[in-house]
Amino acid sequence: MNAPAKERLPISDALLTVPAVSVRAGEVVVVRGSTYEPVEDAAGAPFAPDEFVDVFLKDYPAVLFFDIDGIDGKGSQFDVLGALDSVKPEVWWDGGARDHRDVVNVITAGADRAVVSTGTFVSMKELRRASELTENISFELVTKGRDIVGGSREFRGKTPASLAREAASARVEKFILLDAARPLGGPIDWSLVMGVLPHAKELLIGGGIDAAAARNLAAPQGIAVAGAVVDLISVLSPFL
Numbered sequence: 181m182n183a184p185a186k187e188r189l190p191i192s193d194a195l196l197t198v199p200a201v202s203v204r205a206g207e208v209v210v211v212r213g214s215t216y217e218p219v220e221d222a223a224g225a226p227f228a229p230d231e232f233v234d235v236f237l238k239d240y241p242a243v244l245f246f247d248i249d250g251i252d253g254k255g256s257q258f259d260v261l262g263a264l265d266s267v268k269p270e271v272w273w274d275g276g277a278r279d280h281r282d283v284v285n286v287i288t289a290g291a292d293r294a295v296v297s298t299g300t301f302v303s304m305k306e307l308r309r310a311s312e313l314t315e316n317i318s319f320e321l322v323t324k325g326r327d328i329v330g331g332s333r334e335f336r337g338k339t340p341a342s343l344a345r346e347a348a349s350a351r352v353e354k355f356i357l358l359d360a361a362r363p364l365g366g367p368i369d370w371s372l373v374m375g376v377l378p379h380a381k382e383l384l385i386g387g388g389i390d391a392a393a394a395r396n397l398a399a400p401q402g403i404a405v406a407g408a409v410v411d412l413i414s415v416l417s418p419f420l
Contacts, residue, residue, distance in 0.1 A: 196384065196407025197394050198272065199237055199415045201229065204248040206260055208232045210413065216248065219416075229260050233267040236416060242270035244295060244356075244409055250275035251300060256282075258289040265290050274320065276300040280309035287314050295356065298322050298335045298343065308350035318354040318382075319347045324361040326372065341375030353381035356409060362388030364411055370400050382406045390414030 202209050202216070207226040209216040218226040227235075229245065237243050245264075250256040256275045264271045273291035277283050279302055286294040294310070297320040301307060310317055321340045322329040328343065330336035335343060344355055357376055359369070366388045376383055386409030389397075394408040 195394065195397065195405075196241060197391065198242045198244050198384065198386075198407060198409045199240055199391070199412055200244045200246065200386065200409050201232070201237075201412055202246045202248055203229050203257060203260055206257060209248070211248075228263070230263045230267055233264065233269065236419065238268045240269050242272055242292070243267075244272040244274065247273065247275035250277075251297075252276070256285070256289075258285070261286070261289045261291060272318065277310075278302050279306040280313060283310040283317060284313055287316060292316060293318055293354075295320050298328055298330045298332075300331045301335075302332050303334050304346050304350055307347060307352060311351045315353075317352060318356050318384075319344075319352045320356040320358055321376065323357070323359050323372065323387075325359070326369065329360060339375065340372050341379075344376040344379040348379040355380045355382070356384045356386055358385070358409065359387035364388050364390055364414070365393065370403060373399070373403055373405060377403065377405075384409055386410070391417075 202211050204216050208219045208229055210219060220226055233243060247257050261273055270292040272293040272295050273286050274295040274297055275286055277296045278300055283294045283296060293316045295318045299322050321343055323340060328335055328338055340357055355376055357373060373385060383405050384407045385405055389408045389410050391410045391414040394410045397408060
């Protein structure tokens, strides 16, 4: 006898949909494998991030920027971050922060929220220091499948649930669970989401989620995520 299928419920209409935008050398780019292609306007000129948001993303509540230069250790693009001060959505910034000083610099440069990633941050001790200095911080649990992507030995080999529990003990309440290996439209591992949820005041999921799917995202009964970080190409598709 087959077990009854779990009921799936549409996520609330209040679902937070946050486009992910990569920025490299001051330009909006699309990541294709190991290459970066600039997003250009009708005249063939690369978009500056603030102009790009005003044209395409002004109706979203927040935009998550990945500072490719900062993540690659080539220096943070704080000039770009500062220029985003006038845009309508909240600016969430992942600049490859390594420690609490980097987090403070991101907030001081104008971000509404600093996003720190298991891929670059060095330790839970530094995460606690950062959370003591600002509450405007999200901890990004980056996975490939079920495995944590960790730049620090302290993070590698742990589960998203165990890292979320430790981060909650460090007074971090906001999380992004991002599967870097999930193809666009691929299935979501809700068991990983369930492991993180008890430790999160706010949890967004990301990786391989397009904008249309995010609006109709359905979770197993009892799972309530705050929203989704969505693929940029899917956001732009109505304009192409």
